[in-house]
Amino acid sequence: AQSVTQLDSHVSVSEGTPVLLRCNYSSSYSPSLFWYVQHPNKGLQLLLKYTSAATLVKGINGFEAEFKKSETSFHLTKPSAHMSDAAEYFCVVSDPNDYKLSFGAGTTVTVRA
Amino acid sequence: DTGVSQNPRHKITKRGQNVTFRCDPISEHNRLYWYRQTLGQGPEFLTYFQNEAQLEKSRLLSDRFSAERPKGSFSTLEIQRTEQGDSAMYLCASSLTGTRHTGELFFGEGSRLTVL
Numbered sequence: 001a002q003s004v005t006q007l008d009s010h011v012s013v014s015e016g017t018p019v020l021l022r023c024n025y026s027s028s029y030s031p032s033l034f035w036y037v038q039h040p041n042k043g044l045q046l047l048l049k050y051t052s053a054a055t056l057v058k059g060i061n062g063f064e065a066e067f068k069k070s071e072t073s074f075h076l077t078k079p080s081a082h083m084s085d086a087a088e089y090f091c092v093v094s095d096p097n098d099y100k101l102s103f104g105a106g107t108t109v110t111v112r113a
Numbered sequence: 114d115t116g117v118s119q120n121p122r123h124k125i126t127k128r129g130q131n132v133t134f135r136c137d138p139i140s141e142h143n144r145l146y147w148y149r150q151t152l153g154q155g156p157e158f159l160t161y162f163q164n165e166a167q168l169e170k171s172r173l174l175s176d177r178f179s180a181e182r183p184k185g186s187f188s189t190l191e192i193q194r195t196e197q198g199d200s201a202m203y204l205c206a207s208s209l210t211g212t213r214h215t216g217e218l219f220f221g222e223g224s225r226l227t228v229l
Contacts, residue, residue, distance in 0.1 A: 032215050032216055034216045041222065042222060043116070043117065043204075043219075043220035043221050043222045043223070044156070044204070044206075044218075044220040045220070046216070046217055046218070049215070049216050049217070051212075051215055051216075090155050090156075092155075092216065094215055094216045099144065099146075099161050099163075099168075099169075100158050100161065100169070101156075101158065101216060101218065102158070103155030103156050103157070104155050105153070105154055105155050106153075106154070106155050
């Protein structure tokens with residue numbers, strides 16, 4: 001079975017400082033990994049995806065993530081946080097049959113002015 | 114708006130009542146998914162349709178739950194004899210098929226169920 005573990009349930013940063021959200025995965029296959037974001041009262045939105053191409057993946061709104069097989073990690077980063085980045089972030093792994101997603105428990109990001 | 118639409122957005126019901134949620138996916142998407150999300154947790158897979166065929170159901174989906182997607186368009190999720198443990202946000206998502214679209218799900222805003 002495939003799963004992801006988000007290492008921080010809550011991250012608080014100051015506006016303009018870097019953001020780091022940590023995710024480790026467990027998979028018996030070469031995984032497809034994703035980050036989704038959920039703003040209050042909004043639907044989940046795909047931020048970025050890794051599917052065995054380049055290990056450094058760039059997403060929307062300045063986010064990027066690096067796939068590290070040796071560390072079984074897929075951490076999400078952004079160089080400079082903006083107030084609009086305050087949201088819930090989910091690390092996700094895909095079933096090999098590609099239709100079923102397994103979500104982590106989520107990391108809540110708050111941004112201080 | 115051509116996104117995924119879910120109705121109703123909120124439903125409060127008494128234990129033992131039946132409830133039904135509707136999902137209208139993005140029109141050209143042939144895959145449709147239902148997930149459930151409880152407070153403080155990530156969404157959990159419930160079931161999945163390819164066109165009108167329901168191809169998998171999670172063990173989370175007890176016999177009181179039934180989902181349909183007639184004609185491969187909108188979908189309904191019915192919960193019979195609701196229990197307090199059914200209180201959650203029910204999320205619908207849709208996607209295209211193909212490896213190029215792996216994991217690219219478009220989610221609705223969800224239907225929140227509260228069972229008293």
